Amino acid sequence: MNPSVSSSTLTYHKSILDGVEIKRCRQTYQSYKPHVHNELSIGYIEEGSTQVDLERETIPFRTGDGIVIPPLTSHCCSPTDIRQWQFVMLYIEPRYYESSVRFDQVMKLCGDPLRQVTDFIRLLETEEDQDILESRLIELLVEFGEPLTGDTYPSDEGRQAERIMEIRDWLVHRYQENWTLEMLEDTFGLNRFTIIRQFKRRFHTTPRAFQLQLKVAASKKLLAEGVEPFEIMERVGFYDQAHFIREFKKMNGVTPKGYLQSR
Structure with missing residues (x-):
C-alpha cells in the first residue's frame, strides 16, 4: 500500500464536553498497526470498507456501519481502498461513565443505534448547551453499556421506581424551566445514569425528550x-x-x- 495520498486529512478536536474528543479521518493510514486507546471509542464509516482485526476475530465493516470499541482493546483496521476511506470517531474518557456502566466487547452498530451515534456527533459539533449534550451522551452510554451490579440491587428497585415517578411529576409541573442532570441528582438522590436508564425503561423516553x-x-x-x-x-x-x-x-x-x- 502506498501511504502517500495527497488529499488525506486527519483532524482531532475537543468538544465542549470535558473528556470527549472527535476524530475525523480521510484517506490516511494512521494507526493501522495493532493499537489500543485508553478511551471508549464510538464511531462510524462515512465512506469505504475495512476489516477490523481484534485479538480473537476479524469483523468486516462498510459504509454506514458503526462500531463501539471498549478501552484498552487491541485492534487494527485494514481499509479495502484508501482512496475511498473516511470515518468519524468519538473518544470518551472512562472517568465519564465508569462508576455507572461498563463496556466489555466490541459492538457493530446499524439501524437505530447507528442513527443515535450520527445524530449525536452532528449535535456535538453544533450545540452549545453543555447540559443538552451531556444528556444525549449519557443516553448513548446507557444504550450501549452494561449497568454495574450496584446500580440494580433488588432492594433498590422500589425506591428507584418511586423516584422516577417523582421526576416525571416534577417535569410535568416544571416543563418550562431549565434544569440540569446535576439538579435531578441532588433533588431525587439517583445518579444521572440511573435516572436516564430507569426513566426510559418506564416511559420509553428520556427526561429531556x-x-x-x-x-x-x-x-x-x-x-x-x-x-x-x-x-x-x-x-x-x-x-x-x-x-x-x-x-x-x-x-x-x-x-x-x-x-x-x-x-
Missing part, C-alpha cells in the same frame, strides 16, 4: 387558544423560533403556522 414533548403539547394547546407564537415560545421555554418550529413539526407533522391554517 419528555420535557420537550410537554413543551410541544402545551404549545399546540396555546396555539388553538389564539396565543401568538412569540408569546408561546416565552411561556413554554423554547429558546428560539427555529427550535420551536422544528420540534413542533417533528411531533405534529406540520409547522405551527400549518397547524393553524388546517383548523
